[in-house]
Amino acid sequence: MTVTWQVLRFALVGVVNTATYYGLYLLLTLRLPYIAAHVIAFALSMVGSFFLTTFFTYRTRPTWRKFLLFPLTNAANLVITTAGVWLLVDVAGLDSRYAPLLAAAAAIPVTFLLSRTIMLRPDTTRTRDSLVGTVAPK
Template sequence: MFIFTAQFWKFVIVGFINTFNYYILYLLFFHLLDWHYMAAHIISFVISMVGSFYLNSYFTYRTKPTFRKFIQFPMTYVVNILISTLAMWVFVDLLALSENVAPLLSSALAIPFTFVISKIILTQEG
């Protein structure tokens, strides 16, 4: 099972780093710039995705980052952003959870999906 591989745990470590970066950006945009929580979520997500590409390329999958992979990499996050955005809405608007906690819970739900998709894209040749 993929959760017991070293590669998966490296992905999780990168995920923690990426989530920390995302969360700091989210709080900055939400609290300091007074953006709507959803705008803060999406912009923070996109910015942190670039860092995730390089960390996963070099550390997790030990592959050379290429322009082609960089262009394809956001596809790995289509599922991630759909799951996390829907979860944000459910947690904040339906369940009335804090806008400060919801991003962390939402991000955790998407981890297994993102691992599988990013592994396919980042380990392909070319």
């Protein structure tokens, strides 16, 4: 699979992840305070995003190592978009309503490369690292 297809699949997973988060958030706010709804929806959508990224974007096997490293992509996104919004608004004078969109666009290549590195790093031969379907031999 070419990198171009991976980028397109990565973007599609991002759209699905955002829609999943927002739908869960709206559903959970019917019963929970908005902060609790946000945290739960964020965590659930990140787990879903991990599996979509693993199977759909990179067509690789999920492992515990990848699962535990995957949140780094969200952390990188947060740092880049936060710095980007600050730079665009306070330094460049851009309207704060549009700055997050540009900052998010700037974060996409970095989060793509980081997720690609996490997902495509060669796996170890230990089957116990797998999250799905394999049973370690006795």
